[in-house]
Structures are given as C-alpha cells and as structure tokens.
Amino acid sequence: MTVQVEPSNEDVREVFNGLATEFNGVLPRAVVSRTVLDAHQDLDGQIVPDALAEMLHHLARHRLISLRAPETEGTRRVPAEGRTAPSYTPQR
Numbered sequence: 001m002t003v004q005v006e007p008s009n010e011d012v013r014e015v016f017n018g019l020a021t022e023f024n025g026v027l028p029r030a031v032v033s034r035t036v037l038d039a040h041q042d043l044d045g046q047i048v049p050d051a052l053a054e055m056l057h058h059l060a061r062h063r064l065i066s067l068r069a070p071e072t073e074g075t076r077r078v079p080a081e082g083r084t085a086p087s088y089t090p091q092r
Contacts, residue, residue, distance in 0.1 A: 011053035012040050015060060023064055031067065036060045 016036045020029050039060040040052075047055055 009040075011056065012036060015053065015057045018057065019060055019064060022061070023068075026068055027064060032060075032064060035063050035067070039063060 016033060019036060020032045023032055036056070040056055043052060043055055043059060
C-alpha cells in the first residue's frame, strides 16, 4: 500500500509515522494519512512555521480519536498523558 505523504515535508512524515503506529489496528493507514494531510492543509499558513509540527500532531490526533469507534456504555478513555479521566454519569 502506498501512503501519500509529501516527501519534501519531514514534519508531515514524522507526524504520520507516529500516528500510524499509535492507531495501528484501530484505523486504516489510509485514514491516518488523509487526516494528517487534511490537518496540514488546514494549518499551513495559519500558524507560525516553528509550531507547525506540534500543532499538526495535536490536530490530527484529535481528529483521529474522534474517528475511532464510539465507546460502549460504562467505558471511558484515559487521556494519553496517563491521567485518570473524571467519572461522569449522564442524567436521564
């Protein structure tokens, strides 16, 4: 499978490689690739170039997390930083 990442942009490649590893088995590589490229297009020219790699990683990761299968009732995600997410019980 060929992944379309701009060969001249090392930051995009590094973000893609990291997120492809993180979401391996969760989302197809093509979805990760498209999400990273879309996020790059949205950010390019909107923020200072020195912050692009970090912001690209955060934006693409946020979008990929939202694409994952919805959680089943009674489960909750633990944030990537390792902190425990607060409990929440919806009122019905």
